[in-house]
Amino acid sequence: MIGYAVMFGFACLVLAFALNLWRLLRGPTVGDRIVALDTMVINAIALIVLTGIATNNAVSFEAALLLAMVGFIGTVAYCKFQLRGDIIE
């Protein structure tokens, strides 16, 4: 039963990635692209979690934690660059 649920989750996340990619390519403003990238990072964390369940392997959650931190810092850095023209003032 868990196998079917994980398959369903993978299918939903693939569709979500396609929708995010559409918004990333379409724009129209830089803010939309930042939102799309942020959502893609969150979906990638979800993919890592589902892979951990599917392969019955708890090691991959360190990768999820690292990706969460790097994704947040990346989003804030993009926004900071848009707002101030510089990241570290």
Place this chain on the structure above:
Amino acid sequence: MIQPGLLGEILTSLLIVVGAIFALVGSWGLVRLPTLMERLHGPTKATTLGLGGMLLGSVAFFHLVQGVWSAQELLVSIFLFITAPISANMIAKVHLHGARLKEADSIESPAGKPPRPPGEGDWATYEAPHSDTPVATSEE
């Protein structure tokens, strides 16, 4: 009498399916909604909640089915729930600046323009630091 393993399987599957649907709805909102201020709702609320559901499902899987207690998922979800509003705030600031520079969407948002804050001042993100703000934020 339901066995604990079966209960864990049902709980895990339910949490994964609900979380995946929430993540999909968040991305669908990102595509479907008209302007950036509305588009922020989908990823920041629905997708974060969906990921929280999947992480809880992972906790349930490793605890109830495998009999191993792992707390990293809770760390990831706490971190995401703390950082999602901050990144949403930063993106909203980017939108306000884009609107001021006339780079924002040409479509009028259904909710209209964001209201001016009460009192004399403007949005905090437009203002220069006041002379009475603490040194650490006002000095370069």
